[in-house]
Amino acid sequence: MAELTYREAVSRAIAQEMERDETVYFIGEDVAAAGGVFKTTEGLLERFGPRRVRDTPISEQAIVGAVMGGAMNGLRPIAEIMFSDFFAVCWDMIANQIAKTRYMTNGQVALPLVIRTANGGGVRFGAQHSQSVEAWAMAIPGLKVVVPSNPTDMIGLFAAAVRDPDPVIVVEPKALYAMKADVPDGEIVDRLGAATVLREGSDVTICVLGSMVHRAMDAAERLAADGIGAEVIDVRSLVPLDTQAILASTTKTGRFVTVEESPRLCGWGAEVASIVAEEVFYDLDGPVVRITTPHIPLPSTDALEDLAIPSPDVIVERVKASMG
Amino acid sequence: MSKAVRSRSDKPRTDEAVRLEIYRMMVEARLFERRVHDLFLQGLVKGTSHLALGQEAIAAGYAAVLQPNDLVYCTYRGHVHTLLRGAPMAALMAELLGRANGICGGKGGSMHLTDVSKGAMGSYAIVGAHMPIAAGAAWAAKERETGQVVVCFFGDGTTNIGAFHEALNFAVVWELPVVFVCENNLYMEYTPIRSVTAVENPAADRASAYALEPILVDGNDPDEMHAVARRTVDLARSGDGPSLVEARTYRHGGHSRADPAKYRPEEEVAEWVARDPIPSLRERLIADGIDATTLDEIDRAAERVVDDATAEAQAGPPPDRSTLLTELWADGGSEWRN
Incomplete structure (x- = not known):
């Protein structure tokens, strides 16, 4: 057991999966050199190098499109969308492309990818940086959606998401990033679909x-x-x-x-x-x-x-x- | 015609076997789409269809230079690209007819033809969406060192949507092995592209904003098109990053089956139909010493191929009702609860 903040659990979760599988890549805005605007991804660049942990331009369509294309061609990529409110500028990629392509192609295309995002209010950011958008995602057939409420679940559910063969949205309540809790040592892997x-x-x-x-x-x-x-x-x-x-x-x-x-x-x-x-x-x-x-x-x-x-x-x- | 650099540096001339193959591909694609149109008029192809009659030289030029593991992304006007990538014609026709033997089991339809086994990675019906996705596939190719090149076809209207710009910037900054090919048929759906675009050449004139060479090519010239395809695919494969090609072309029909295209001046249509790439190449091949009977045989063979594919497609049953609920998830089903 070790006491971990939720934000530390995020980086441990990503590291756990990147360590295990070299096809896991992680991209997003300010995620590499800066370690994330919520400091949830500190240390990953140093540990996994600039090819697997990579900063992108402020181009949410390109970020989400890239992980879709990457997943179509042999990677298991993870994208960070900094605030879940920004789903609105890349919703075509999520709702029309990622969610529907497997069904439309009758199973020809598998999309093992994860989009993780900071969600929700309680931190005084105002209406465009505080929304809870999990209901947007669950309304679209073809997306799996998890919302970890503590550091251990963050690691376990995230691991399950990365290992899942379908696209998974991991919704992180940003009000919880400072929360601390005891987390078991070693690999943590949970499963999707269990309350x-x-x-x-x-x-x-x-x-x-x-x-x-x-x-x-x-x-x-x-x-x-x-x-x-x-x-x-x-x-x-x-x-x-x-x-x-x-x-x-x-x-x-x-x-x-x-x-x-x-x-x-x-x-x-x-x-x-x-x-x-x-x-x-x-x-x-x-x-x-x-x-x-x-x-x-x-x-x-x-x-x-x-x-x-x-x-x-x-x-x-x-x-x-x-x-x- | 343009401030952009015209591509002319692509000699030596394509060899005879490749030119005959390009001719064969264009003829098959033409006859296939004419058959699709006929079946549409008979009420057998439902929904919509966006034909590329007249634009075949672009897809054929690239098809002639791609390797089996290369990947192609195209748009809802994607019958030709998918076919020429090697997808079986009968399965494509069956998909348009909504049959169980369709390439997507009837779930995709005209706007979503896909054959992953042939590297035809999908036809995308939201303008511009596939450009970032193609970049992503190229990113995976680069990281996994597969040697693959990704080619992404799109229309002139795409150059005014955000995904176009995001994808180009992203692909250049990450030096990805992807070729973006704009098929500029002068009309974005029903509206002249020139009347809604700040520059004369909607793709080529934007290239410099992404530190790319402006490449403008006559998309109705199969030889030029093939040469540009060879050059840009070679660049991508050798690690020199993305290219942006603008190929001028023209669709003989309307935007979709609902569009009689009355907004286009008759003289303009006549001028472009006179520059149809198929008779043009035929004349050139004959002038270069190919026997007309060789070309006639290609034409006849293509008719047989289309007849056979149509018969095979029409013989297929409608999809089984159970398939409604299959293949949402990788486990084959669509369950969302226990």
Whole structure:
């Protein structure tokens, strides 16, 4: 065991995979010499050299297009898109090209590639550098999407993503980069499509993702003090989705809540809630509850951003209200 | 015609066998696309189709110089490039007809013809998208030291989209073995390219912005086209980085099957049809001593090839219903949940 920050876990994750497989390359803006604008990739250039760890121009279409073409011709490349908001300028590459090419060619083209990106709010960057875009990605058939909520998951899920034969978007909550946690020594390899029950409880299932995991855990602690047993499920992987874990917990508790750091409409929780409603409706003891940001762009100032993103207070309050 | 450098340095002349092969490829491509058009009018080819009638010399010139492991990326006007890369004609025709024996099992269609086994890495239907992807394939070729060259064909309209500029800069900075070939047929869909572009030659006049030699070639001259292909592919293969070629050409028909192309002056159409690369090469070959009967035999053989491919394609069944849900993922399926 060693204590690692999330940002250190990112570089350890990339290094673990580059060490193992010489066809793994890593490119992006300011990722090599500068070590990443969030310092998530420090030391990789020195360790793996300027061919395998490489700075690009500010050309998101070229970056994502290059890893697609590279994957078509024998590499297992990793691209960093500095802020997930920038997906909007290379969305053709992701949504039209990477996601669809295998299907359109009836399986002729394999795209073993990873796009990792800093996502979400909580760091006062304003509306164009704070979005949670995981729902954009999960809406496109052909993309796998994972959101690690702690350093160990970052390494394990990232390794699973690199080793996966399909394109995977790794969404890193930038509010968690400074988070520290004990991480096991040695190689860590997880699998895609497995949710984790972080805390058991019998009264309500709280389904969470990314930075909201920690707020939900705080809320669960406080709910416990009031005699409410909250079961917290870290979804971790939106595609593939571990619906069985979610449905089993909901069947047990009879109540289902999502906490999402994204605007209300079409957040990931809407899809999960619809599955719950369709498949275990008669096991529910009350209405499904979605806790999201309001349907607005995120404001910059802390006074307003903190109002927008679900807090432990809000989670406690909404859960209690839903239980009557 | 242009401030750009015209390519004329590419002698010696292509040898006879290669010229006959280029002739054969152009004739097969022409007859194939005419058949596609006929089948479209019969309602058998659905959706849309973008024909390259009149533009065949460009794809043929490159096809004649590429090695088996080289890679080609093309656009939704990509029937000819895919065919001349070696994709089986019957499987291409079957794809256009939406049959199970189609090259993509009916999932791709006219705008997405692909045969990875032949290095035909796909036809891309979002303008410009394949340019960064082609650069990426060239990046992998360079890093893996495979000796491959990547050729990326695109239209004149592409020169005004961001991906064009991102890909060129990227390919030059990383010194990638890729040749970008602009097929300037003078119209971006329905609009004259000149009327929406800041420069006269939409690709060649941009070359200097990326420290590239401006190369402007008559895309309807099969000999010149082959010479430029030879030179630019050799440059890429020898490690001298990317090239940007602008080949002037003209499509005999409209943008797509929906377009009668009435926006083009009749005299302009007549002038370009008179410069059709196939009769031009035929006349030259005869003038250079090739027997007309040799060329006639190539023509007849091409007709048989197209007839046979059409029959084979039409004999195929529609895709099995189960294939709707296959090949989204590498495990062969499309499941997203447990």
